[in-house]
């Protein structure tokens with residue numbers, strides 16, 4: 584029997600905020616309620632935005648909350664390193680394996696080029712890539728490469744990728760029309776999130792992924808890569824985003840909801856109790872430990888619509 588293995592994979596680009604804590608809590612509860620284990624992976628590929636100090640702080644915040652991990656920095660490290668910035672060799676190997684299965688080609692389009700193409704916009708606000716560089720000859724590629732290095736894109740087929748989200752039900756996306764050829768490595772050499780996350784989830788034996796609904800549209804791309812690589816697709820659970828009373832998504836800019844402020848106003852069990860009430864796990868914000876919440880956890884209780892965070896919690 585395989586052991587359930589979940590993961591929490593934050594990007595250390597600032598102090599954790601309420602939305603990150605909700606995600607960490609539900610990832611923890613989902614796998615712990617099944618008797619499984621949790622991996623902590625630090626997704627710090629974007630070295631311009633991520634800092635070691637933020638990573639240190641988020642681990643401190645998770646410990647303060649009691650949301651412990653069995654594998655990851657400072658714990659058992661069977662699949663070390665757990666910082667994506669140190670896993671480049673693994674991504675290089677994954678890229679080589681993908682090259683054998685699909686067409687991967689350099690793309691020299693600038694941001695301005697992509698927008699100038701007057702292409703349809705996708706659900707996440709990005710532009711549908713028009714395959715501008717797909718047909719370049721080797722000599723054209725070499726010529727363009729002299730001016731600026733290319734990003735690497737993978738060609739996608741005209742195919743619907745469907746999966747059953749454990750929380751939302753059936754989800755389908757046509758890769759050609761709703762996604763387009765996507766980037767595996769940026770022009771500055773940094774591996775893209777879609778590539779790294781697939782390599783890491785497979786390498787670390789992750790069986791379930793709990794994350795925000797903002798990443799729902801990424802999942803078909805990740806499943807496409809998993810199929811090419813011949814690795815298992817984990818179960819996915821996409822959780823609702825947190826919004827203010829006007830329905831606007833709460834962001835890291837909301838300082839009153841970052842852990843520095845929250846830790847001043849709440850004890851760990853009080854904060855977890857608030858989150859448990861917000862997501863539908865309990866009627867009222869009774870203070871609870873993670874273990875107490877795991878005992879009553881059930882995906883059927885968790886809401887599917889955006890979660891409105893009352894002003895009381897925002898301390899306004």
Ligand code: GLU
Nearest residue numbers: 592593594626780794798
């Ligand atoms: N690192 C991503 C984030 O912090 C999460 C990626 C994932 O869970 O797949 O938004």
